[in-house]
Amino acid sequence: MSSISTVAKRKALLKKLLVTIQKNEKAISEALYNDFKKPAFEAYLTETQYVISDLKHTISNINRWAKPKRVWSSVLNLPSSEFIYSEPYGRVLIISPWNYPFQLAMCPLIAAILCGKHGCFKAFGINV
Numbered sequence: 657m658s659s660i661s662t663v664a665k666r667k668a669l670l671k672k673l674l675v676t677i678q679k680n681e682k683a684i685s686e687a688l689y690n691d692f693k694k695p696a697f698e699a700y701l702t703e704t705q706y707v708i709s710d711l712k713h714t715i716s717n718i719n720r721w722a723k724p725k726r727v728w729s730s731v732l733n734l735p736s737s738e739f740i741y742s743e744p745y746g747r748v749l750i751i752s753p754w755n756y757p758f759q760l761a762m763c764p765l766i767a768a769i770l771c772g773k774h775g776c777f778k779a780f781g782i783n784v
Contacts, residue, residue: 661744661772663722667715669769674711677704677762684758692757703758710763714770721770744772754780 677684681704688699724739748768752761761777768775 663718666722666769666772667718670711670715670718670766673762673766673769674708674715677708677711688758692754699758702756706759707762707766710766714766718770742771746773748773748775749778750775751778752780 681700684704685696685699688694688703689696694703722742724741727738727740729736729738748764750761750764750768757780761779765775765777
């Protein structure tokens with residue numbers, strides 16, 4: 657099973673995504689205006705800045721969230737220490753709706769990368 661295994665790889669991918677979105681913020685805003693007639697300020701406020709703040713929050717907390725969690729040992733296993741390790745499994749299909757197309761496509765992608773999964777997009781209204 658293919659996955660984004662290490663936390664360092666996930667963090668690097670999220671940082672790369674953040675830089676890419678920041679570089680192309682104007683183009684994203686123009687595309688949203690051309691496709692949906694969404695004003696630049698609304699696109700900035702509800703689409704790109706929301707995704708950028710979500711990315712920054714995820715990047716700053718990924719190490720803490722990916723850390724193994726200690727759980728109580730059962731009496732049968734004493735003396736032992738037990739941990740829960742979160743490991744990626746499977747893939748994610750992201751179907752973007754029409755009302756907030758950029759935000760509601762990118763935020764699930766951020767969560768998928770955080771979990772170490774690969775994402776696949778399908779835009780609303782496009783039949784393949």
